[in-house]
Amino acid sequence: MHIAPHDNRNRAIVDLNDPLVPLVYFNIVRLRAGEGFDYRTPGYETCVVPATGTVTVETTGQTFAEIGQRGTDVWDGEPEGVYVPTDCGCRITALTDTEVFIAGAKFAETLRPFAVRAADIDKVQYGSDDTKTHRKIKHILGSASCIPWALAAGPAFPATSTTPTACRMRPGMTNATTSASGPTMARAFRCCSASIMNRGRLITS
DSSP states (O other), X not given: OOOOOOOOTXXXXXXXXXXXXXXXXXXXXXXXXXXXXXXXXXXXXXXXEEEEEEEEEEETTEEEEEEEEEOSSTTSSOOOEEEEOTTOOEEEEESSSEEEEEEEEEOSSOOOOEEEOGGGOEEEEESOTTTTOOEEEEESXXXXXXXXXXXXXXXXXXXXXXXXXXXXXXXXXXXXXXXXXXXXXXXHHHHHHHHHHTTTOOTTO
């Protein structure tokens, strides 16, 4: 699926229940410092990822401050993001001029929100120098970390902004718990990454 570059005026590029890719959602939001953007995606979990700039993200009564440390482009620093549960309203406030990616996937359950800081991302290397396929990918929502913790936590755990690194170390986490994550957000990021690559960007890097 190729999406030509255009000014989307902060409206969803891949909207809810899109006829071609109904399982995913994607938006690019551009804000000046001090501006805000509110959204809600019924039936879809999302992740807010600043491509450039720094934002504050508020959802379900929690505030995640100073998300995003990149300057001029996505190569200028490490990625950060906030997981926003299904059916939960979210407000993004720009602390600096910013471009924010919002990627999502259909998911019926409402989990817990959490922030993913630069120190918590999953770094994976693919390919090799010999075959000229060497790539380093930085997963914001790794399939074996963030989502499994949120599923394991559920309503039994109090709301917290504990980072995924700490969450992976929670007592009781098992391979069975990890496998419960399914394709949801991880698949959404892979799908959205493919579209963004056509614009010269990667949401996972």
